[in-house]
Amino acid sequence: MSLNNLAKHIEALIFSSVQSISIQEIIIALNGVFNEEFSEQLIEKEVKILQTKYDNADNVLELVSLNNGFQFLTKKDYHETVNQLQLHRSKKKLSQAAMETLAIIAYRQPITKLEIEQIRGVNSDYSVQRLLEKELISMEGKAETPGRPILYKTSGTFMDYFGLNNISQLPQLKDISKEENAIGTPID
CATH class of the missing domain: 1.10.10.10 (Winged helix-like DNA-binding domain superfamily/Winged helix DNA-binding domain)
Incomplete structure:
Protein backbone atom coordinates (compact mmCIF):
# COMPACT_ATOMS: atom_id res chain seq x y z
CA MET A 1 0.00 0.00 0.00
CA SER A 2 1.15 3.47 -0.82
CA LEU A 3 1.61 6.29 1.63
CA ASN A 4 0.38 8.61 -1.12
CA ASN A 5 -3.16 7.59 -0.12
CA LEU A 6 -2.63 8.13 3.61
CA ALA A 7 -5.36 10.80 3.81
CA LYS A 8 -7.82 8.42 2.12
CA HIS A 9 -7.03 5.70 4.65
CA ILE A 10 -7.60 8.19 7.48
CA GLU A 11 -10.83 9.33 5.82
CA ALA A 12 -12.01 5.69 5.58
CA LEU A 13 -11.22 5.09 9.27
CA ILE A 14 -13.13 8.17 10.41
CA PHE A 15 -16.05 7.41 8.10
CA SER A 16 -16.37 3.81 9.26
CA SER A 17 -16.20 4.64 12.96
CA VAL A 18 -19.59 4.74 14.73
CA GLN A 19 -18.28 7.20 17.31
CA SER A 20 -15.43 9.67 17.26
CA ILE A 21 -12.03 8.11 16.59
CA SER A 22 -8.90 9.44 18.29
CA ILE A 23 -5.54 10.19 16.70
CA GLN A 24 -4.09 7.28 18.70
CA GLU A 25 -6.71 4.86 17.30
CA ILE A 26 -5.95 6.08 13.77
CA ILE A 27 -2.23 5.53 14.37
CA ILE A 28 -2.80 2.00 15.70
CA ALA A 29 -4.90 1.07 12.66
CA LEU A 30 -2.44 2.59 10.18
CA ASN A 31 0.58 1.01 11.89
CA GLY A 32 -1.09 -2.37 11.47
CA VAL A 33 -1.73 -1.81 7.76
CA PHE A 34 1.53 -0.16 6.74
CA ASN A 35 3.91 -1.80 9.27
CA GLU A 36 5.27 1.65 9.95
CA GLU A 37 5.27 4.05 12.92
CA PHE A 38 3.25 7.21 12.25
CA SER A 39 3.65 10.37 14.31
CA GLU A 40 0.75 12.28 15.85
CA GLN A 41 1.92 15.40 14.01
CA LEU A 42 1.65 13.69 10.60
CA ILE A 43 -1.82 12.32 11.32
CA GLU A 44 -3.02 15.69 12.69
CA LYS A 45 -1.70 17.38 9.52
CA GLU A 46 -3.60 14.89 7.31
CA VAL A 47 -6.78 15.35 9.39
CA LYS A 48 -6.54 19.14 8.95
CA ILE A 49 -6.29 18.62 5.18
CA LEU A 50 -9.44 16.48 5.33
CA GLN A 51 -11.24 19.11 7.42
CA THR A 52 -10.42 21.73 4.80
CA LYS A 53 -11.69 19.41 2.07
CA TYR A 54 -15.03 18.93 3.88
CA ASP A 55 -15.41 22.66 4.69
CA ASN A 56 -16.24 23.09 1.01
CA ALA A 57 -19.89 24.16 0.54
CA ASP A 58 -20.43 21.33 -1.97
CA ASN A 59 -20.15 18.71 0.80
CA VAL A 60 -23.06 17.77 3.04
CA LEU A 61 -20.69 16.31 5.63
CA GLU A 62 -18.17 18.03 7.86
CA LEU A 63 -15.26 16.57 9.79
CA VAL A 64 -15.74 17.59 13.41
CA SER A 65 -13.50 17.27 16.45
CA LEU A 66 -15.52 15.56 19.21
CA ASN A 67 -14.62 13.90 22.48
CA ASN A 68 -10.85 13.96 21.80
CA GLY A 69 -11.39 12.43 18.37
CA PHE A 70 -12.90 13.03 14.95
CA GLN A 71 -16.20 12.14 13.36
CA PHE A 72 -18.10 12.92 10.18
CA LEU A 73 -21.39 14.69 10.82
CA THR A 74 -24.06 16.12 8.56
CA LYS A 75 -23.81 19.90 8.20
CA LYS A 76 -26.45 21.92 10.05
CA ASP A 77 -28.21 22.85 6.81
CA TYR A 78 -29.30 19.20 6.43
CA HIS A 79 -30.21 18.34 10.04
CA GLU A 80 -33.97 18.67 9.48
CA THR A 81 -33.87 16.35 6.47
CA VAL A 82 -31.88 13.70 8.32
CA ASN A 83 -34.11 14.13 11.37
CA GLN A 84 -37.18 13.33 9.26
CA LEU A 85 -35.59 10.06 8.15
CA GLN A 86 -34.71 9.17 11.74
CA LEU A 87 -38.26 9.92 12.87
CA HIS A 88 -39.66 7.79 10.07
CA ARG A 89 -37.39 4.87 10.90
CA SER A 90 -37.99 5.09 14.64
CA LYS A 91 -41.75 4.99 14.12
CA LYS A 92 -41.54 1.88 11.95
CA LYS A 93 -39.74 -0.34 14.41
Missing part, protein backbone atom coordinates in the same frame (compact mmCIF):
# COMPACT_ATOMS: atom_id res chain seq x y z
CA LEU A 94 -42.21 -1.51 17.04
CA SER A 95 -42.10 -5.11 18.17
CA GLN A 96 -45.23 -7.23 18.43
CA ALA A 97 -45.06 -6.86 22.22
CA ALA A 98 -44.85 -3.06 21.94
CA MET A 99 -47.79 -3.02 19.51
CA GLU A 100 -49.87 -5.12 21.91
CA THR A 101 -48.96 -2.83 24.79
CA LEU A 102 -49.77 0.26 22.73
CA ALA A 103 -53.17 -1.17 21.75
CA ILE A 104 -54.01 -1.94 25.39
CA ILE A 105 -53.04 1.58 26.45
CA ALA A 106 -55.01 3.14 23.56
CA TYR A 107 -58.21 1.27 24.35
CA ARG A 108 -58.02 1.26 28.16
CA GLN A 109 -56.36 4.60 28.96
CA PRO A 110 -55.47 5.84 31.46
CA ILE A 111 -54.02 2.55 32.64
CA THR A 112 -51.31 1.38 35.03
CA LYS A 113 -48.46 -0.93 34.08
CA LEU A 114 -49.84 -3.59 36.40
CA GLU A 115 -53.17 -3.54 34.53
CA ILE A 116 -51.31 -3.81 31.20
CA GLU A 117 -49.36 -6.80 32.51
CA GLN A 118 -52.54 -8.45 33.80
CA ILE A 119 -54.10 -8.18 30.34
CA ARG A 120 -50.98 -9.32 28.46
CA GLY A 121 -49.96 -11.91 31.03
CA VAL A 122 -46.28 -10.95 30.82
CA ASN A 123 -43.93 -8.26 32.11
CA SER A 124 -44.29 -5.09 30.02
CA ASP A 125 -41.46 -2.94 31.42
CA TYR A 126 -39.45 -2.94 28.18
CA SER A 127 -42.45 -2.28 25.93
CA VAL A 128 -43.66 0.61 28.07
CA GLN A 129 -40.13 2.08 28.13
CA ARG A 130 -39.80 1.84 24.31
CA LEU A 131 -43.19 3.49 23.83
CA LEU A 132 -42.18 6.30 26.18
CA GLU A 133 -38.87 6.74 24.29
CA LYS A 134 -40.74 6.93 20.98
CA GLU A 135 -43.15 9.38 22.61
CA LEU A 136 -46.17 7.30 21.58
CA ILE A 137 -47.39 7.24 25.18
CA SER A 138 -47.02 9.60 28.11
CA MET A 139 -47.53 9.58 31.86
CA GLU A 140 -50.98 10.83 32.83
CA GLY A 141 -50.44 11.11 36.56
CA LYS A 142 -50.86 8.66 39.41
CA ALA A 143 -53.74 6.34 40.23
CA GLU A 144 -55.68 6.79 43.46
CA THR A 145 -54.93 3.20 44.47
CA PRO A 146 -52.43 1.91 47.05
CA GLY A 147 -48.86 2.61 45.99
CA ARG A 148 -50.10 5.34 43.60
CA PRO A 149 -48.87 3.67 40.38
CA ILE A 150 -48.23 5.77 37.28
CA LEU A 151 -51.04 6.01 34.73
CA TYR A 152 -50.20 5.87 31.02
CA LYS A 153 -52.10 7.26 28.06
CA THR A 154 -51.47 7.79 24.36
CA SER A 155 -49.66 10.98 23.35
CA GLY A 156 -50.09 13.64 20.71
CA THR A 157 -47.42 11.83 18.66
CA PHE A 158 -49.61 8.70 18.72
CA MET A 159 -52.59 10.75 17.51
CA ASP A 160 -50.52 12.34 14.71
CA TYR A 161 -48.97 9.06 13.64
CA PHE A 162 -52.31 7.25 13.40
CA GLY A 163 -54.14 10.27 11.96
CA LEU A 164 -56.63 10.65 14.81
CA ASN A 165 -58.24 13.77 16.22
CA ASN A 166 -59.40 12.00 19.38
CA ILE A 167 -59.51 8.53 20.89
CA SER A 168 -63.14 7.99 19.88
CA GLN A 169 -61.86 7.64 16.29
CA LEU A 170 -60.05 4.39 17.15
CA PRO A 171 -61.66 1.42 15.38
CA GLN A 172 -64.21 -0.29 17.59
CA LEU A 173 -63.13 -3.77 18.62
CA LYS A 174 -66.33 -5.28 17.17
CA ASP A 175 -65.37 -3.78 13.78
CA ILE A 176 -62.00 -5.54 13.71
CA SER A 177 -62.88 -8.96 15.13
CA LYS A 178 -62.41 -11.75 12.62
CA GLU A 179 -64.67 -14.75 12.14
CA GLU A 180 -61.64 -17.01 12.00
CA ASN A 181 -60.91 -16.09 15.60
CA ALA A 182 -64.40 -17.10 16.76
CA ILE A 183 -65.06 -20.34 18.60
CA GLY A 184 -68.05 -22.52 17.68
CA THR A 185 -70.77 -21.72 15.19
CA PRO A 186 -72.44 -18.31 14.93
CA ILE A 187 -75.87 -17.97 16.52
CA ASP A 188 -78.57 -16.61 14.22
Whole structure:
Protein backbone atom coordinates (compact mmCIF):
# COMPACT_ATOMS: atom_id res chain seq x y z
CA MET A 1 0.00 0.00 0.00
CA SER A 2 1.15 3.47 -0.82
CA LEU A 3 1.61 6.29 1.63
CA ASN A 4 0.38 8.61 -1.12
CA ASN A 5 -3.16 7.59 -0.12
CA LEU A 6 -2.63 8.13 3.61
CA ALA A 7 -5.36 10.80 3.81
CA LYS A 8 -7.82 8.42 2.12
CA HIS A 9 -7.03 5.70 4.65
CA ILE A 10 -7.60 8.19 7.48
CA GLU A 11 -10.83 9.33 5.82
CA ALA A 12 -12.01 5.69 5.58
CA LEU A 13 -11.22 5.09 9.27
CA ILE A 14 -13.13 8.17 10.41
CA PHE A 15 -16.05 7.41 8.10
CA SER A 16 -16.37 3.81 9.26
CA SER A 17 -16.20 4.64 12.96
CA VAL A 18 -19.59 4.74 14.73
CA GLN A 19 -18.28 7.20 17.31
CA SER A 20 -15.43 9.67 17.26
CA ILE A 21 -12.03 8.11 16.59
CA SER A 22 -8.90 9.44 18.29
CA ILE A 23 -5.54 10.19 16.70
CA GLN A 24 -4.09 7.28 18.70
CA GLU A 25 -6.71 4.86 17.30
CA ILE A 26 -5.95 6.08 13.77
CA ILE A 27 -2.23 5.53 14.37
CA ILE A 28 -2.80 2.00 15.70
CA ALA A 29 -4.90 1.07 12.66
CA LEU A 30 -2.44 2.59 10.18
CA ASN A 31 0.58 1.01 11.89
CA GLY A 32 -1.09 -2.37 11.47
CA VAL A 33 -1.73 -1.81 7.76
CA PHE A 34 1.53 -0.16 6.74
CA ASN A 35 3.91 -1.80 9.27
CA GLU A 36 5.27 1.65 9.95
CA GLU A 37 5.27 4.05 12.92
CA PHE A 38 3.25 7.21 12.25
CA SER A 39 3.65 10.37 14.31
CA GLU A 40 0.75 12.28 15.85
CA GLN A 41 1.92 15.40 14.01
CA LEU A 42 1.65 13.69 10.60
CA ILE A 43 -1.82 12.32 11.32
CA GLU A 44 -3.02 15.69 12.69
CA LYS A 45 -1.70 17.38 9.52
CA GLU A 46 -3.60 14.89 7.31
CA VAL A 47 -6.78 15.35 9.39
CA LYS A 48 -6.54 19.14 8.95
CA ILE A 49 -6.29 18.62 5.18
CA LEU A 50 -9.44 16.48 5.33
CA GLN A 51 -11.24 19.11 7.42
CA THR A 52 -10.42 21.73 4.80
CA LYS A 53 -11.69 19.41 2.07
CA TYR A 54 -15.03 18.93 3.88
CA ASP A 55 -15.41 22.66 4.69
CA ASN A 56 -16.24 23.09 1.01
CA ALA A 57 -19.89 24.16 0.54
CA ASP A 58 -20.43 21.33 -1.97
CA ASN A 59 -20.15 18.71 0.80
CA VAL A 60 -23.06 17.77 3.04
CA LEU A 61 -20.69 16.31 5.63
CA GLU A 62 -18.17 18.03 7.86
CA LEU A 63 -15.26 16.57 9.79
CA VAL A 64 -15.74 17.59 13.41
CA SER A 65 -13.50 17.27 16.45
CA LEU A 66 -15.52 15.56 19.21
CA ASN A 67 -14.62 13.90 22.48
CA ASN A 68 -10.85 13.96 21.80
CA GLY A 69 -11.39 12.43 18.37
CA PHE A 70 -12.90 13.03 14.95
CA GLN A 71 -16.20 12.14 13.36
CA PHE A 72 -18.10 12.92 10.18
CA LEU A 73 -21.39 14.69 10.82
CA THR A 74 -24.06 16.12 8.56
CA LYS A 75 -23.81 19.90 8.20
CA LYS A 76 -26.45 21.92 10.05
CA ASP A 77 -28.21 22.85 6.81
CA TYR A 78 -29.30 19.20 6.43
CA HIS A 79 -30.21 18.34 10.04
CA GLU A 80 -33.97 18.67 9.48
CA THR A 81 -33.87 16.35 6.47
CA VAL A 82 -31.88 13.70 8.32
CA ASN A 83 -34.11 14.13 11.37
CA GLN A 84 -37.18 13.33 9.26
CA LEU A 85 -35.59 10.06 8.15
CA GLN A 86 -34.71 9.17 11.74
CA LEU A 87 -38.26 9.92 12.87
CA HIS A 88 -39.66 7.79 10.07
CA ARG A 89 -37.39 4.87 10.90
CA SER A 90 -37.99 5.09 14.64
CA LYS A 91 -41.75 4.99 14.12
CA LYS A 92 -41.54 1.88 11.95
CA LYS A 93 -39.74 -0.34 14.41
CA LEU A 94 -42.21 -1.51 17.04
CA SER A 95 -42.10 -5.11 18.17
CA GLN A 96 -45.23 -7.23 18.43
CA ALA A 97 -45.06 -6.86 22.22
CA ALA A 98 -44.85 -3.06 21.94
CA MET A 99 -47.79 -3.02 19.51
CA GLU A 100 -49.87 -5.12 21.91
CA THR A 101 -48.96 -2.83 24.79
CA LEU A 102 -49.77 0.26 22.73
CA ALA A 103 -53.17 -1.17 21.75
CA ILE A 104 -54.01 -1.94 25.39
CA ILE A 105 -53.04 1.58 26.45
CA ALA A 106 -55.01 3.14 23.56
CA TYR A 107 -58.21 1.27 24.35
CA ARG A 108 -58.02 1.26 28.16
CA GLN A 109 -56.36 4.60 28.96
CA PRO A 110 -55.47 5.84 31.46
CA ILE A 111 -54.02 2.55 32.64
CA THR A 112 -51.31 1.38 35.03
CA LYS A 113 -48.46 -0.93 34.08
CA LEU A 114 -49.84 -3.59 36.40
CA GLU A 115 -53.17 -3.54 34.53
CA ILE A 116 -51.31 -3.81 31.20
CA GLU A 117 -49.36 -6.80 32.51
CA GLN A 118 -52.54 -8.45 33.80
CA ILE A 119 -54.10 -8.18 30.34
CA ARG A 120 -50.98 -9.32 28.46
CA GLY A 121 -49.96 -11.91 31.03
CA VAL A 122 -46.28 -10.95 30.82
CA ASN A 123 -43.93 -8.26 32.11
CA SER A 124 -44.29 -5.09 30.02
CA ASP A 125 -41.46 -2.94 31.42
CA TYR A 126 -39.45 -2.94 28.18
CA SER A 127 -42.45 -2.28 25.93
CA VAL A 128 -43.66 0.61 28.07
CA GLN A 129 -40.13 2.08 28.13
CA ARG A 130 -39.80 1.84 24.31
CA LEU A 131 -43.19 3.49 23.83
CA LEU A 132 -42.18 6.30 26.18
CA GLU A 133 -38.87 6.74 24.29
CA LYS A 134 -40.74 6.93 20.98
CA GLU A 135 -43.15 9.38 22.61
CA LEU A 136 -46.17 7.30 21.58
CA ILE A 137 -47.39 7.24 25.18
CA SER A 138 -47.02 9.60 28.11
CA MET A 139 -47.53 9.58 31.86
CA GLU A 140 -50.98 10.83 32.83
CA GLY A 141 -50.44 11.11 36.56
CA LYS A 142 -50.86 8.66 39.41
CA ALA A 143 -53.74 6.34 40.23
CA GLU A 144 -55.68 6.79 43.46
CA THR A 145 -54.93 3.20 44.47
CA PRO A 146 -52.43 1.91 47.05
CA GLY A 147 -48.86 2.61 45.99
CA ARG A 148 -50.10 5.34 43.60
CA PRO A 149 -48.87 3.67 40.38
CA ILE A 150 -48.23 5.77 37.28
CA LEU A 151 -51.04 6.01 34.73
CA TYR A 152 -50.20 5.87 31.02
CA LYS A 153 -52.10 7.26 28.06
CA THR A 154 -51.47 7.79 24.36
CA SER A 155 -49.66 10.98 23.35
CA GLY A 156 -50.09 13.64 20.71
CA THR A 157 -47.42 11.83 18.66
CA PHE A 158 -49.61 8.70 18.72
CA MET A 159 -52.59 10.75 17.51
CA ASP A 160 -50.52 12.34 14.71
CA TYR A 161 -48.97 9.06 13.64
CA PHE A 162 -52.31 7.25 13.40
CA GLY A 163 -54.14 10.27 11.96
CA LEU A 164 -56.63 10.65 14.81
CA ASN A 165 -58.24 13.77 16.22
CA ASN A 166 -59.40 12.00 19.38
CA ILE A 167 -59.51 8.53 20.89
CA SER A 168 -63.14 7.99 19.88
CA GLN A 169 -61.86 7.64 16.29
CA LEU A 170 -60.05 4.39 17.15
CA PRO A 171 -61.66 1.42 15.38
CA GLN A 172 -64.21 -0.29 17.59
CA LEU A 173 -63.13 -3.77 18.62
CA LYS A 174 -66.33 -5.28 17.17
CA ASP A 175 -65.37 -3.78 13.78
CA ILE A 176 -62.00 -5.54 13.71
CA SER A 177 -62.88 -8.96 15.13
CA LYS A 178 -62.41 -11.75 12.62
CA GLU A 179 -64.67 -14.75 12.14
CA GLU A 180 -61.64 -17.01 12.00
CA ASN A 181 -60.91 -16.09 15.60
CA ALA A 182 -64.40 -17.10 16.76
CA ILE A 183 -65.06 -20.34 18.60
CA GLY A 184 -68.05 -22.52 17.68
CA THR A 185 -70.77 -21.72 15.19
CA PRO A 186 -72.44 -18.31 14.93
CA ILE A 187 -75.87 -17.97 16.52
CA ASP A 188 -78.57 -16.61 14.22
